[in-house]
Amino acid sequence: MIEARELTKRYRDKTVVDRLSFTVKPGEVTGFLGPNGAGKSTTMRMIVGLDSPTKGSVTVGGRSYAEHAAPLHEIGTLLEATSVHPGRSAFNHLMALAHTHGIPRRRVCEVIELAGLTSVAGKRVGAFSLGMGQRLGIASALLGDPAVVMLDEPVNGLDPEGVLWVRNLLRELADEGRAVMLSSHLMSETALIADHLVIIGRGRLLADTTVDGFTQEAGGGGVRVATAEAMRLRSLLAGPDVTITSSAAEELLVSGRDAREIGEIAAQHGVPLYELTPQSVSLEQAFMDLTRDAVEYHSAPAETEHETERKAA
Numbered sequence: 001m002i003e004a005r006e007l008t009k010r011y012r013d014k015t016v017v018d019r020l021s022f023t024v025k026p027g028e029v030t031g032f033l034g035p036n037g038a039g040k041s042t043t044m045r046m047i048v049g050l051d052s053p054t055k056g057s058v059t060v061g062g063r064s065y066a067e068h069a070a071p072l073h074e075i076g077t078l079l080e081a082t083s084v085h086p087g088r089s090a091f092n093h094l095m096a097l098a099h100t101h102g103i104p105r106r107r108v109c110e111v112i113e114l115a116g117l118t119s120v121a122g123k124r125v126g127a128f129s130l131g132m133g134q135r136l137g138i139a140s141a142l143l144g145d146p147a148v149v150m151l152d153e154p155v156n157g158l159d160p161e162g163v164l165w166v167r168n169l170l171r172e173l174a175d176e177g178r179a180v181m182l183s184s185h186l187m188s189e190t191a192l193i194a195d196h197l198v199i200i201g202r203g204r205l206l207a208d209t210t211v212d213g214f215t216q217e218a219g220g221g222g223v224r225v226a227t228a229e230a231m232r233l234r235s236l237l238a239g240p241d242v243t244i245t246s247s248a249a250e251e252l253l254v255s256g257r258d259a260r261e262i263g264e265i266a267a268q269h270g271v272p273l274y275e276l277t278p279q280s281v282s283l284e285q286a287f288m289d290l291t292r293d294a295v296e297y298h299s300a301p302a303e304t305e306h307e308t309e310r311k312a313a
């Protein structure tokens with residue numbers, strides 16, 4: 001388990017992580033999300049003692065990282081700038097790491113197989129592709145059979161097969177009861193892997209929720225209804241918290257009533273419907289809406305598909 005309480009990091013006058021509290025629980029995959037510069041890497045560095053908090057605290061398995069006698073058994077990490085000796089083979093790299101913790105050769109062979117590196121274990125790490133490097137990083141993280149696994153952007157640069165492999169592996173690790181944390185700036189990809197989401201922007205907590213909860217909230221895009229009797233249906237559906245807009249003669253976009261209610265009201269009054277479609281907002285769009293004010297560098301204000309749809313409605 002990872003527990004951050006009021007975790008804060010300041011560099012001179014800039015607050016990069018701002019009173020951040022969250023928990024990464026065993027048996028779950030927690031997605032740690034935020035736009036570029038949100039403070040994800042800084043937070044992860046503080047978790048493993050590579051940076052010290054200006055205020056607040058973070059513990060792994062109930063203790064600060066530095067208090068663990070054999071941290072590799074407690075938390076396995078894949079961080080951005082993990083250094084490997086380019087001239088060493090993958091096997092020797094892992095063996096060197098294993099030696100520092102008294103981990104047997106058998107475990108090195110196990111993680112090599114687990115990471116799908118068997119055929120390249122003797123190859124120089126310097127000649128590895130990005131994907132193979134990521135696999136080696138993950139193999140290193142798992143070497144100590146840790147209760148907590150924390151990976152910074154683990155699918156970065158991976159091909160679709162590699163992405164699927166990471167997704168399945170993290171699921172298995174969580175199902176074995178480990179606490180798994182992965183950072184990303186891609187909402188849709190993370191939603192496929194994670195159970196829980198901790199979303200930050202400018203170092204602050206923006207959301208701490210389940211993937212299901214976030215998906216449900218993102219689905220609040222109204223219901224599109226098509227009927228030849230649009231005017232009549234409009235007055236039948238009207239109510240205190242109901243908003244109805246129309247972009248075409250036979251089309252309505254209804255907010256405040258779900259598809260079932262609309263279908264029932266239409267049927268009761270004999271109004272034939274040609275279409276009844278709940279409009280889902282994409283997860284990526286919902287994430288961008290949530291973090292909009294927290295993005296450090298905006299690109300040119302291109303109109304998104306969502307905004308175009310909203311304007312049309």
Ligand SMILES: Nc1ncnc2c1ncn2[C@@H]1O[C@H](COP(=O)(O)OP(=O)(O)OP(=O)(O)O)[C@@H](O)[C@H]1O
Nearest residue numbers: 011016034035036037038039040041042043185296
């Ligand atoms: N050593 C440092 N000194 C000063 N500022 C720093 C330092 N390290 C990070 N920052 C700043 O802290 C902010 C957060 O950086 P961080 O790398 O933690 O964000 P991130 O969410 O991991 O971003 P990305 O997705 O781009 O990796 C950025 O504005 C960055 O410039």
